[in-house]
Amino acid sequence: MSTDTTPAPGETTEPGAARDVPEEVPRWFRAGDETALSILTRPIAPARDVGVIFLNGGHGGSSAGKNRVHTRMADDLARRGFHSLRVEWHGIGDSTGEIDEFVMDDPFVDEALGAVQVLRDEGISRVAIYGECFGARTAVVCQDRIPELCAMLLVTLVIRDGALSEQTPQRVVSELDTGDFVKRLDRVRHLGDPEKRALYIRLIRSKSKQMLTTAKLRVGGSKLEPWVSPQVVAGLDDLGERQIPVHLVYGTSYWDPHTGDFVKIRDALKPLGHDSITAEILDEMIAGYRTLHVQDRLVPLVGEWMDGAVPR
Amino acid sequence: MNIRNDETGSCRQLDDGTTETAGWITVDGERVYHVTRAPAGTVRACLTLCPAVGGEFDGGYRRQTLLARELSAFGIVTRRIHYRGTGNSQLFTDAVRSTMIADATAAAEDLSNRYPDAAQIVLGERVGALVAAEVARSIEADHLVLWHPVTDITAYVRELGRAAKLQKVATGRDEGGEEVAATFRDEYDAGVGDLVGFSVVRSTLESFDGHPLAESPPVDQCTVDLFQFGRKSLDPKYRKLVAAWEGVTVRDHLVDEAEIWWFAPGPWKRGEEGRPVTVAVLEATVPVIDALTNSEAA
Numbered sequence: 001m002s003t004d005t006t007p008a009p010g011e012t013t014e015p016g017a018a019r020d021v022p023e024e025v026p027r028w029f030r031a032g033d034e035t036a037l038s039i040l041t042r043p044i045a046p047a048r049d050v051g052v053i054f055l056n057g058g059h060g061g062s063s064a065g066k067n068r069v070h071t072r073m074a075d076d077l078a079r080r081g082f083h084s085l086r087v088e089w090h091g092i093g094d095s096t097g098e099i100d101e102f103v104m105d106d107p108f109v110d111e112a113l114g115a116v117q118v119l120r121d122e123g124i125s126r127v128a129i130y131g132e133c134f135g136a137r138t139a140v141v142c143q144d145r146i147p148e149l150c151a152m153l154l155v156t157l158v159i160r161d162g163a164l165s166e167q168t169p170q171r172v173v174s175e176l177d178t179g180d181f182v183k184r185l186d187r188v189r190h191l192g193d194p195e196k197r198a199l200y201i202r203l204i205r206s207k208s209k210q211m212l213t214t215a216k217l218r219v220g221g222s223k224l225e226p227w228v229s230p231q232v233v234a235g236l237d238d239l240g241e242r243q244i245p246v247h248l249v250y251g252t253s254y255w256d257p258h259t260g261d262f263v264k265i266r267d268a269l270k271p272l273g274h275d276s277i278t279a280e281i282l283d284e285m286i287a288g289y290r291t292l293h294v295q296d297r298l299v300p301l302v303g304e305w306m307d308g309a310v311p312r
Numbered sequence: 313m314n315i316r317n318d319e320t321g322s323c324r325q326l327d328d329g330t331t332e333t334a335g336w337i338t339v340d341g342e343r344v345y346h347v348t349r350a351p352a353g354t355v356r357a358c359l360t361l362c363p364a365v366g367g368e369f370d371g372g373y374r375r376q377t378l379l380a381r382e383l384s385a386f387g388i389v390t391r392r393i394h395y396r397g398t399g400n401s402q403l404f405t406d407a408v409r410s411t412m413i414a415d416a417t418a419a420a421e422d423l424s425n426r427y428p429d430a431a432q433i434v435l436g437e438r439v440g441a442l443v444a445a446e447v448a449r450s451i452e453a454d455h456l457v458l459w460h461p462v463t464d465i466t467a468y469v470r471e472l473g474r475a476a477k478l479q480k481v482a483t484g485r486d487e488g489g490e491e492v493a494a495t496f497r498d499e500y501d502a503g504v505g506d507l508v509g510f511s512v513v514r515s516t517l518e519s520f521d522g523h524p525l526a527e528s529p530p531v532d533q534c535t536v537d538l539f540q541f542g543r544k545s546l547d548p549k550y551r552k553l554v555a556a557w558e559g560v561t562v563r564d565h566l567v568d569e570a571e572i573w574w575f576a577p578g579p580w581k582r583g584e585e586g587r588p589v590t591v592a593v594l595e596a597t598v599p600v601i602d603a604l605t606n607s608e609a610a
Contacts, residue, residue: 021403024343026322026334028315035313035324037334037347039400060576060584061370064399067510075403091583094334094347094377099583292506 020044022078027085029118032110034090034097038118039063041074041084050126050150050310051083051119055112055135057156058102058164059288062093066288069295073130076303081312083124087115105161105231107138109145116146126150128310130302133158133258133287140235143244151309152239152246153302156287159261161229169199171257173206174227181207223268227261233271240274245309248279249301251286251294258287328352330384337393337418342402344415345394348423349380356387357431357454357605360420362447364438364573365407367510369398371576372437374584379594386602389427393419397516408519409442416447424451431455431605438462438573442520445528455604456530459593460541460571463549465520472505472512473497475574479508507574526556536562537600541589542570565600567592 023042028035054063054070063086064071074084089108090097116127128151131139136154143149160167176184185204190196213226224233239246250259259281271277284294314325321335329352337344361376363369380390394400395415397407405411416434424432432453436444441461448456462468476496477489496512499505505512530536536557540547546554546564554562569589584590 021343024400025317025319026345027317028322028324028332028334030315035315037322059370061373062394062399064394066370067366068399068403071400071403091374091585093373094332098585100586288509290509292504292509292511295509 022075024074027118029114031090031095031108031114034095034110036088036090036095036111036114037063037093038085038087038115039071039074040118040122041078041086043078043081043083045079045081046312047083048081048126048310048312049124050081050128050306051085051122051124052077052128052130052306053112053115053119054084054086055115055129055131055138056087056089056092057133057135057288060092063088067292067295069289069299072295072299073302076299077306080303080307082128082306082310083119083122085115085118087111101163101165102134103163104134104137104158105229107134107141109138109142112138112142113145116148120148126310128152128306130155130306132156132289137229137231140239141231143235144238149242149244151306152244153249153305153309154246155249155298156251156256156258157232157248157262158258159229159232159265160227161231166202167257169203170206170227173203174210174225176207178207178211222270225265225268228265228269233269236269236271236277237274240271240277243274243276246277247305247309248277249286250279250281251284252281256285256287337415337422339396339411339414339418342396342405344396344402344418345400346391346419347377347380348389348391349384350389351384351387354387355389355427355430357433357601358389358420358423358427359383359391359433359435359457359601360416360423360444360447361390361392362412362416362434362436362440362444363392363394364440365395365398365516366512367507367574367576368438369394370510371571371573375590375593376437378585378590379597382594382598383601386598386605388433388601388605389423389430391419391423406513407516409523410519412443413446413450416443417450420447420451420453433457433601433604435459436461439465439468439517439520442523442525442528445525445530448534449528449531452532453530453534455601456534456536457597457601458536458538459597460539461525461550461553463525463553465517465523467549469500469517472500472507472574476505476507478575510574526553529557530560534560535604536560537565537604538562539565539567539593539596541567541593544568563600565596567596569593 022044025040027038027040059066070086077084088095091099127148129139130153132155136157210226289295316323323333325331331350334347376392383390395407395412396402396405433455434444434448434453435457437459439462441458477493479492496505569592571589
């Protein structure tokens, strides 16, 4: 049963009408060389002593999340007794610094660990993470530096390394066998164009790396695909060893190829053998919160899952 | 740099004394989120920024942060807000014209009280222009700055309907453009349209019905600087606006780079600092605002 109590956008209430709202306070904090802005939400229901950190994907806007979906999630969590902290990455919203591109294997660990410290300063002793896309990868990478971690809900955890713009060329490379790949090198054109040349070099390097990695994996007896990030494997395995509840959520749409990656490697991904790690695929365009419907579905899903994963 | 936190907000002070404060203003007992950037020395002017709504609010957010940071170097305080019902502000209220004007007016009046000798500027982006013009009248602002203003809400709703057809490209929805556009219209008629995952709230937009920008002319000596994005000549709707505001000093500024508004990308391909439209708009706007307040100081 859904217990979402937050209003959907467009649900009207008279201004000033009495309705409990959780206390919220902005918090600047240091993150490496940068200063990040976040919003701390305090619970309305009796506090569980658990703070949920929101780690964003690559969309812009503010700590409210796309279409304020994270504000709604924070409100729902507050009604269930959770603190929460919604973070603006450096180069986003009001945080300092600049972003060129979100590179999956170069996650923003400083911001994640800085956010944990904000919760510690608030006197909270347990930490959960809600991570989306790039935020999910960051969560997996920094988990071993958060001793008070108690749960992790990861939406669209990207399995491959590299920048998002490199993911499609990577897929092309991995889907061609070596013979086809070599044959297609005949079709290489426009070598005078520096951008094209750089792309071809990246593709050849990527293919070579995949061939080497495949050989190593097979020697070690693994059936895993060569493009699976070692960060994802190691991070999930460690979370499983620590018996921390982890839930992976993927969506469906051709815009969202990460689900396809996950489905391909699900059976070979050893960490999924841990009982504490679960996964589900929703028939929704989840990546990037592309519809209002998926936002309405995720708000209670996050609260309900945290409710079950982190007992009072 | 120092950070000061308390129960009302959080302030970071840079080594040069500039401060950036995130906190709340209370309007009708509800929270309005603001971030205010203040220079270290003498404050020449205060600028209250009335943002757009929906995808245009999210898409333009970082640009506004960058504007505030640039203006502080010229002795200008900039305050940016989230209307109630949007962003980090009060959750249980729909943003409508009256609440949006109340929120921005409260933000501007608070600045005016803090810096009584400073010139008052109001900047409105897109639908925010319809708010900004009213706020400028109510606080008797010295200057009104408009970023590609919406001049009439009915035309804006039609524009959103056309944008809905492009959702197939933008979102990977399986249906064709016409079907998606029809779904959008049905959802909007029922209360909330879905445009690439942003809410297009009918009550918000309909609250501007009958209040075109032309009917909110600035008062007294308030001057207007209108920035149009992505065209080489002034759009006829803006010509009409200038004609309707006869007697008011309106300067137009043409920014070559176009914005894609509801489809503005996240920063996953390139930081906002490097987006051509953002670079162009800031390069055009900052000197104009600096000149406005410089001439006053002289």
